[in-house]
Amino acid sequence: MALQSPGQNKLRPLVVIGLIVLVAAGLFGYTGWWAPRHVTSKKLVEVFAPPGGPALGHRRNHAKGICFTGTFEANGNGQALSSAPMFQRGEYPIIGRFNLGSPELSATDASVRVRGMGLQIAASNGQLWRTAMINAPVFAAANPDAFYDLLVASKSKEADAMKNYIAAHPEFGAFLAWAKSAPWTGSYAEETYNSLNSFEFTASNGTKHIVRWSLLPQSPVTNLSTADLAQRPADFLEQEITERINRGPARWTMQVTVATQEDPVNDPTKAWPKDRQTIDVGTLVVQQIEPEQNGPCRDLNYDPTVLPTGMAVSSDPFPAARSAVYRRSYDLRASEEKYYPEGKSGVQP
Numbered sequence: 001m002a003l004q005s006p007g008q009n010k011l012r013p014l015v016v017i018g019l020i021v022l023v024a025a026g027l028f029g030y031t032g033w034w035a036p037r038h039v040t041s042k043k044l045v046e047v048f049a050p051p052g053g054p055a056l057g058h059r060r061n062h063a064k065g066i067c068f069t070g071t072f073e074a075n076g077n078g079q080a081l082s083s084a085p086m087f088q089r090g091e092y093p094i095i096g097r098f099n100l101g102s103p104e105l106s107a108t109d110a111s112v113r114v115r116g117m118g119l120q121i122a123a124s125n126g127q128l129w130r131t132a133m134i135n136a137p138v139f140a141a142a143n144p145d146a147f148y149d150l151l152v153a154s155k156s157k158e159a160d161a162m163k164n165y166i167a168a169h170p171e172f173g174a175f176l177a178w179a180k181s182a183p184w185t186g187s188y189a190e191e192t193y194n195s196l197n198s199f200e201f202t203a204s205n206g207t208k209h210i211v212r213w214s215l216l217p218q219s220p221v222t223n224l225s226t227a228d229l230a231q232r233p234a235d236f237l238e239q240e241i242t243e244r245i246n247r248g249p250a251r252w253t254m255q256v257t258v259a260t261q262e263d264p265v266n267d268p269t270k271a272w273p274k275d276r277q278t279i280d281v282g283t284l285v286v287q288q289i290e291p292e293q294n295g296p297c298r299d300l301n302y303d304p305t306v307l308p309t310g311m312a313v314s315s316d317p318f319p320a321a322r323s324a325v326y327r328r329s330y331d332l333r334a335s336e337e338k339y340y341p342e343g344k345s346g347v348q349p
């Protein structure tokens, strides 16, 4: 029988607590995207910087954009999936932003393949749903580390950098195929915007589903030829959307797609099969173009983890990483006072 001194007995609870902390920290690090073997938000923000340096006072990616306001008209059908207050039939105010997927503030609209939309829907009880979506049907990388490696390779001076990246990441192929072959539309109003990341919805009865969502344009879609595109002015998308909304609102159907057990929920490079259940939950109505420089979007960070009751992140590693990166980008641009356009919005990041 082993003998224990009174001192050893006193220490035991501390040792046990220490072990629990170590195991918990290990598990947390294993699941957390910021564990040492993972890329950090600092590196992710820095890798976007163009050769001439970042656009000070502006978003570190999707720098060029145009703000809007309007309403989300919920039809009530979303309640079958989520108890989110903005899924109750009714109208909810929105603040959104059309943008180009580039860190360059001076990018020409015809040169950027990825177009995006940042969106905030506010419920009357103050709860918010923030999302940032793009027109691609799949994302370029399967996880934040791979996305970092892709950005590094795309900027590398080594001739084989991209070739090597593609060889090591065949999953990049789906995005590449879309980028090469998808038609270019002539308007932000004609784009489909996809969440790509998956989230967990919980209905009032406790039922849970993993979902992704998309905004499908109700405006007719006209594709531009390459020749047409080449002739468009540098800011044609902003001019077009401003003129269009001045004439009347633009609308999108918000569609939620429900995953089955077989679907990959933690990898946005993988589309789900076309036959998955979808529910149209309402209509997004863009009513007013707002000033970009000092308007209501300036102080907003479309952090995809800002979610109402009934919505939560899933096992998809992107939203947590994006939250940290968007926060860092926000903190940087807001602290660059000389370049951060002045204005009053009252909106909190």
Ligand code: HEM
Residues within 6 Å of the ligand: 044, 045, 058, 059, 060, 061, 062, 065, 097, 098, 099, 116, 117, 118, 132, 133, 134, 139, 143, 144, 147, 194, 195, 196, 197, 268, 300, 301, 302, 318, 321, 322, 325, 326, 327, 329, 330, 333
């Ligand atoms: C690890 C992956 C990602 C990184 C590092 C990243 C990085 C960034 C950064 C730095 C910003 C600017 C944030 C701000 O200052 O407010 C931004 C904005 C944005 N991102 Fe991402 N992003 C990632 C993934 C995604 C994905 C998966 C999507 C689409 C599904 C997306 C869509 C957007 C859009 C639309 C905006 C502009 C939102 C706005 O208008 O403010 N991003 N991203």
